[in-house]
Amino acid sequence: MDGLELVSSNKIYGGFQKVYSHESSELKCKMNFSIYLPPQAEGGDTKLPVIFYLSGLTCTEQNFISKSGFQRYAAEHGIVVVGPDTSPRGVKIQGDDKSWDFGISAGFYLDASKEPWSSNYRMGSYLNKELYDLIISAFGNVVDPARIGIMGHSMGGHGALISVLRNPGQYKSVSAFAPICNPSTCPWGVKAFTGYLGENKNEWKEWDATELVKKYNGPPLTLFLDQGAADKFYIEKQLQPEILVEACRSVGVPVILNVRDGYDHLYYYISTFIAEHFDFHAKILKA
Amino acid sequence: MDGLELVSSNKIYGGFQKVYSHESSELKCKMNFSIYLPPQAEGGDTKLPVIFYLSGLTCTEQNFISKSGFQRYAAEHGIVVVGPDTSPRGVKIQGDDKSWDFGISAGFYLDASKEPWSSNYRMGSYLNKELYDLIISAFGNVVDPARIGIMGHSMGGHGALISVLRNPGQYKSVSAFAPICNPSTCPWGVKAFTGYLGENKNEWKEWDATELVKKYNGPPLTLFLDQGAADKFYIEKQLQPEILVEACRSVGVPVILNVRDGYDHLYYYISTFIAEHFDFHAKILKA
Numbered sequence: 001m002d003g004l005e006l007v008s009s010n011k012i013y014g015g016f017q018k019v020y021s022h023e024s025s026e027l028k029c030k031m032n033f034s035i036y037l038p039p040q041a042e043g044g045d046t047k048l049p050v051i052f053y054l055s056g057l058t059c060t061e062q063n064f065i066s067k068s069g070f071q072r073y074a075a076e077h078g079i080v081v082v083g084p085d086t087s088p089r090g091v092k093i094q095g096d097d098k099s100w101d102f103g104i105s106a107g108f109y110l111d112a113s114k115e116p117w118s119s120n121y122r123m124g125s126y127l128n129k130e131l132y133d134l135i136i137s138a139f140g141n142v143v144d145p146a147r148i149g150i151m152g153h154s155m156g157g158h159g160a161l162i163s164v165l166r167n168p169g170q171y172k173s174v175s176a177f178a179p180i181c182n183p184s185t186c187p188w189g190v191k192a193f194t195g196y197l198g199e200n201k202n203e204w205k206e207w208d209a210t211e212l213v214k215k216y217n218g219p220p221l222t223l224f225l226d227q228g229a230a231d232k233f234y235i236e237k238q239l240q241p242e243i244l245v246e247a248c249r250s251v252g253v254p255v256i257l258n259v260r261d262g263y264d265h266l267y268y269y270i271s272t273f274i275a276e277h278f279d280f281h282a283k284i285l286k287a
Numbered sequence: 288m289d290g291l292e293l294v295s296s297n298k299i300y301g302g303f304q305k306v307y308s309h310e311s312s313e314l315k316c317k318m319n320f321s322i323y324l325p326p327q328a329e330g331g332d333t334k335l336p337v338i339f340y341l342s343g344l345t346c347t348e349q350n351f352i353s354k355s356g357f358q359r360y361a362a363e364h365g366i367v368v369v370g371p372d373t374s375p376r377g378v379k380i381q382g383d384d385k386s387w388d389f390g391i392s393a394g395f396y397l398d399a400s401k402e403p404w405s406s407n408y409r410m411g412s413y414l415n416k417e418l419y420d421l422i423i424s425a426f427g428n429v430v431d432p433a434r435i436g437i438m439g440h441s442m443g444g445h446g447a448l449i450s451v452l453r454n455p456g457q458y459k460s461v462s463a464f465a466p467i468c469n470p471s472t473c474p475w476g477v478k479a480f481t482g483y484l485g486e487n488k489n490e491w492k493e494w495d496a497t498e499l500v501k502k503y504n505g506p507p508l509t510l511f512l513d514q515g516a517a518d519k520f521y522i523e524k525q526l527q528p529e530i531l532v533e534a535c536r537s538v539g540v541p542v543i544l545n546v547r548d549g550y551d552h553l554y555y556y557i558s559t560f561i562a563e564h565f566d567f568h569a570k571i572l573k574a
Binding site for chain 1: 299300304356555559
């Protein structure tokens with residue numbers, strides 16, 4: 001099927017959690033992605049909505065599918081869920097394994113413009129063009145290209161937000177757990193943007209949700225943001241949802257920010273609120 | 288608190304998933320265990336039921352708490368959930384790390400009688416005496432000693448079944464996912480029993496659920512067994528629930544066996560049916 005190789009398939013909540021690998025032309029390496037096919041996908045006579053889920057720093061496509069418990073809600077709503085990996089794999093660029101917040105498993109869902117990263121670290125185009133198109137073509141009997149949403153966690157929350165803002169209309173719904181909201185002004189983001197994009201801060205604005213929302217003029221969109229109040233990265237100002245909320249309000253883009261008392265940054269937190277996020281997406285994608 | 292050291296605490300579904308470590312006198316080493324305190328535990332003025340959960344081969348106390356999603360159901364029912372590790376840790380016995388199905392993370396919830404295992408590999412007494420008593424004393428303001436159940440997966444399903452059958456009345460409810468039902472006659476069990484107990488097969492009978500149920504004469508008990516039909520270990524006859532069911536029927540012990548079409552041996556399977564198991568235990572423990 002379109003160069004896809006099945007890595008694993010496990011029944012869960014009546015559907016199948018699958019992992020495939022494929023050769024990516026954008027990233028010039030072999031990549032894994034996960035896809036959950038809910039029970040409604042069987043037979044293939046109904047086209048279902050899709051949600052892309054983007055993981056955070058240090059993750060692969062495995063964390064979300066084994067720890068969040070999302071399959072229960074995807075099965076209830078009849079939604080296909082796709083999860084890419086978080087960076088190119090196995091390309092061996094000098095320095096790519098030196099830190100947990102840059103290089104391997106830290107692709108930041110952008111297209112690098114600086115050497116030596118620019119030829120492989122193209123997660124933005126990989127996600128929004130190559131994988132997006134691949135899902136629509138390879139699973140064309142199951143997925144409805146007109147009803148695709150996106151969500152993510154931490155670095156992946158940033159990825160979800162910039163993907164929806166940079167590609168108006170391509171995703172109909174968006175939500176984020178503990179997203180990095182203004183990477184140009186937090187330590188993780190400054191490190192990543194300096195490394196992947198260089199010193200030109202005008203270029204940074206093209207990959208920063210807080211900057212992008214200020215010039216968004218696509219179809220109506222509500223940003224659904226979630227944040228644990230006991231998240232140490234929130235407290236250390238890596239995430240800064242308030243800055244994004246202020247930017248949204250300044251330009252009239254609807255935004256919801258749920259701050260969850262006592263919750264931290266981990267999948268324990270995500271698993272508690274993943275049902276609410278699926279409800280939010282389903283309301284839009286199944287309207 | 289009684290020599291307990293807090294390793295981690297994370298909010299999930301309104302309660303807290305905690306991990307503690309303590310020095311075990313039975314095992315002569317430091318052990319971790321998990322405890323989920325549901326939201327109903329706050330304040331400490333209601334005593335709640337408890338379920339012990341025993342993990343399978345290769346696991347620690349982490350797998351179940353991060354992959355099964357049980358916390359949603361423990362929170363809904365108001366049940367405390369305790370999960371021990373699967374073997375002594377850090378005791379360094381020759382050969383303890385040579386295979387994944389014997390030694391480290393493969394304690395089989397029994398008391399070894401054969402050297403060199405007999406001084407540390409006492410998971411039976413650790414679970415049913417030391418940890419059981421520790422939970423009741425250290426969490427005495429929260430747990431109700433009269434309403435304790437037990438469940439487990441694979442090797443841990445075996446552990447749950449033998450614990451309830453060897454200690455009549457100590458656990459009021461029992462269920463098992465893909466349990467090793469007749470270890471005396473399957474490759475995993477023969478290897479473990481030979482190693483921990485030696486060649487005397489009369490001794491094996493004391494740690495084999497199928498043998499123990501034939502002479503059970505404790506309080507009324509229903510065994511709730513669950514099995515994925517696509518589980519390769521089931522197909523290879525490591526698990527053999529039908530043999531246990533036959534033994535139960537021969538002596539009139541009520542038994543339920545749910546065979547789940549298409550499901551395998553992993554946490555994807557467990558997470559799909561964990562809600563049913565909590566419903567089963569809650570019906571008994573909250574009657």
